[in-house]
Amino acid sequence: MIDPQLLRKDTEAVARRLADRKVDFDVAAYNELEAKRKDSQVLAQSLQAERNQSAKSIGQAKAKGEDIAPLLANVADLGKRLSAAEVELSAVQQALDDLLLGLPNLPHESVPLGNDESENVETRTWGEPTQFDFDVLDHVDLAEKRGWLDHDGATRLSGSRFAVLRGPLARLHRALAQFMLDLHTTEHGYEEVNVPLLVQPSAMLGTGQLPKFADDAFATTDEPPRYLIPTAEVPLTNLVADTILEAGQLPVRMTAHTACFRREAGSYGKDTRGLIRQHQFEKVELVHVVQPDASYDALESLIGHAEEVLKRLQLPYRIVTLCTGDMGFAASKTYDMEVWLPGQSAYREISSCSNTEDFQARRMKARWRNPETGKPEYVHTLNGSGLAIGRCMIAVLENYQTADGHVRIPDVLQPYMGGAEII
RNA sequence: GGAGAGGUGGCAGAGCGGUUGAAUGCACUGGUCUUGAAAACCAGCAGGGGUUAACGCCCCUCGUGGGUUCAAAUCCCACCCUCUCCGCCA
CATH class of the missing domain: 1.10.287.40 (Serine-tRNA synthetase, tRNA binding domain)
Structure with a gap:
C-alpha cells in the first residue's frame, strides 16, 4: 500500500509516478x-x-x-x-x-520508464547461447521421445496445463529442487522453511494478490475461502505479518520449495505447448525482510543468489531490468532473469526478483523497532525465485541434449542423480 | 467429530458495569550510588489514528464481529484460535 500520508501530502507527485506505471489516478x-x-x-x-x-x-x-x-x-x-x-x-x-x-507500488527512481516489456533494459548477460552441430529438439519433443512426459495422463487427470513427469525426468526435477535448496541454505545464508500451500485471504491481501487479482488464484469453496498459493512469497513474507522485529533479528532470509498454483486467466493461447506455463508448478522461493536502508543492497544480493544457480548449472542467461510499465503490482523495482532456451532460440523468464520496499509491509503490518527512534517502522520486503524448477528443468533438457536424444547431467546435479552423467 | 478449560501490554499476571489504556512482578531504557560491575533506590516504558506551526488536546484498540447500556476488559450472542481428554487418521 502506498503511504496514505504521502498520498495526502503530495497527491500530484504520487499521481505522476503512478502515471509512469500506466495507472490513471x-x-x-x-x-x-x-x-x-x-x-x-x-x-x-x-x-x-x-x-x-x-x-x-x-x-x-x-x-x-x-x-x-x-x-x-x-x-x-x-x-x-x-x-x-x-x-x-x-x-x-x-x-x-x-x-x-487497489493502487500499485510506486516505481523506484532507478527504474527505466516504458510502456511494456519491449522497453525493458538488458542489464547484463552471462555465457553465450549454446551452440549445436545438429538440429535441436525442444523439451517437449525430447521428453516425449524418451517417454518421460505423460501428456495424456496429465490431461486425463487434470485437464490442460498440467504435467506428469516420469522416470529420470521426475528425478531430474527433484534433483534441481534439492540442489537449489542446498545452495541457498548452506552458501547463501537462508533458513529453509516448510509452509502451508493454502492461505487465508489476509495473507493474499498482505502480499498484494488481493483484492485486485482474485481471479488469478485458485480458491477453496469454504467460507471464507482459502487460496492455493501462487508463489511461496505469500506464506514466507506473511510470516512477519503483524509483528515488530528487533533490529538484531534483521535481515531475515528464508527459502522454501513449494508447489505454486495459478489460474493463468487471460493467458489463453500463450505457451500452450510444453511445460512453460502450467496451472501447477514448483519453485524455490527466496524472501528477504530487511531494514529500509538496506533493501537495495539486498535486491542486488538476491538476484545474485538466483544467478548463482544458473552459473553452477552452466546455463546461459541474461538479466533484464523491468521498465515501469511491465512491473508487477507490489514491486518498486524488479530484475527478471531469463535463461537461454535453444528449443525456442530465445531467453525465457526463469526468475523475477523484486524489492517491494514497504508496500507489502504496510499491508501486513510488518515492522521493526528502529533503535535510532525507538519507534516501530515498516520493514522492507523482497522476494525472488531461486528458481522456477520446471523452467529450469526445461533449460537443462534443451541446453544439455545430445544428438541421439539423451541429456547430459550438469556436474553439480550428478550427486543428486545417483551419480548419473547422462540420462 | 464429542467433552472440558482458556484467550488482557515484550513476558507473567490482577481487574465489584462507572475518572482502568488497564494494578503488580519480570524484562527493557535513563538517572543516583560505585574504581568498575552487581545490588539498592528514583524515573520512564503498548500500538494505531485525527487535529495543531508547536506545546498539547482528542479518538480507537483487552482474540474477532455483533448486541444490551448514559457508560463494557467486565453482561449477552455468534465466530476464530490455543490447551487437555476421547474418537478418527497420514
Whole structure:
C-alpha cells in the first residue's frame, strides 16, 4: 500500500509516478473523498469525546448520590447522532481503503520508464547461447521421445496445463529442487522453511494478490475461502505479518520449495505447448525482510543468489531490468532473469526478483523497532525465485541434449542423480 | 467429530458495569550510588489514528464481529484460535 500520508501530502507527485506505471489516478475524486473522510472523522470523534465526557460525569454524579435524570435527558439523542456519524465514517474509510489497496507500488527512481516489456533494459548477460552441430529438439519433443512426459495422463487427470513427469525426468526435477535448496541454505545464508500451500485471504491481501487479482488464484469453496498459493512469497513474507522485529533479528532470509498454483486467466493461447506455463508448478522461493536502508543492497544480493544457480548449472542467461510499465503490482523495482532456451532460440523468464520496499509491509503490518527512534517502522520486503524448477528443468533438457536424444547431467546435479552423467 | 478449560501490554499476571489504556512482578531504557560491575533506590516504558506551526488536546484498540447500556476488559450472542481428554487418521 502506498503511504496514505504521502498520498495526502503530495497527491500530484504520487499521481505522476503512478502515471509512469500506466495507472490513471483521479486526483479530484481522491481529494473529494479525502475531504469527506476528514469531516466525518472529526465529527465522529468529537461525538465520541462528548459521549465519554457525559458518561464520566454521570458516573461521578451517581457516586455522590445525586439525581442523574437531567444528565440522562441531556444525552438522550447523542447515541443516535454518534452511530450515524460512525456509520458514515466507516463507509468513507472503506471507500478510501478500497482505493488505496487497489493502487500499485510506486516505481523506484532507478527504474527505466516504458510502456511494456519491449522497453525493458538488458542489464547484463552471462555465457553465450549454446551452440549445436545438429538440429535441436525442444523439451517437449525430447521428453516425449524418451517417454518421460505423460501428456495424456496429465490431461486425463487434470485437464490442460498440467504435467506428469516420469522416470529420470521426475528425478531430474527433484534433483534441481534439492540442489537449489542446498545452495541457498548452506552458501547463501537462508533458513529453509516448510509452509502451508493454502492461505487465508489476509495473507493474499498482505502480499498484494488481493483484492485486485482474485481471479488469478485458485480458491477453496469454504467460507471464507482459502487460496492455493501462487508463489511461496505469500506464506514466507506473511510470516512477519503483524509483528515488530528487533533490529538484531534483521535481515531475515528464508527459502522454501513449494508447489505454486495459478489460474493463468487471460493467458489463453500463450505457451500452450510444453511445460512453460502450467496451472501447477514448483519453485524455490527466496524472501528477504530487511531494514529500509538496506533493501537495495539486498535486491542486488538476491538476484545474485538466483544467478548463482544458473552459473553452477552452466546455463546461459541474461538479466533484464523491468521498465515501469511491465512491473508487477507490489514491486518498486524488479530484475527478471531469463535463461537461454535453444528449443525456442530465445531467453525465457526463469526468475523475477523484486524489492517491494514497504508496500507489502504496510499491508501486513510488518515492522521493526528502529533503535535510532525507538519507534516501530515498516520493514522492507523482497522476494525472488531461486528458481522456477520446471523452467529450469526445461533449460537443462534443451541446453544439455545430445544428438541421439539423451541429456547430459550438469556436474553439480550428478550427486543428486545417483551419480548419473547422462540420462 | 464429542467433552472440558482458556484467550488482557515484550513476558507473567490482577481487574465489584462507572475518572482502568488497564494494578503488580519480570524484562527493557535513563538517572543516583560505585574504581568498575552487581545490588539498592528514583524515573520512564503498548500500538494505531485525527487535529495543531508547536506545546498539547482528542479518538480507537483487552482474540474477532455483533448486541444490551448514559457508560463494557467486565453482561449477552455468534465466530476464530490455543490447551487437555476421547474418537478418527497420514
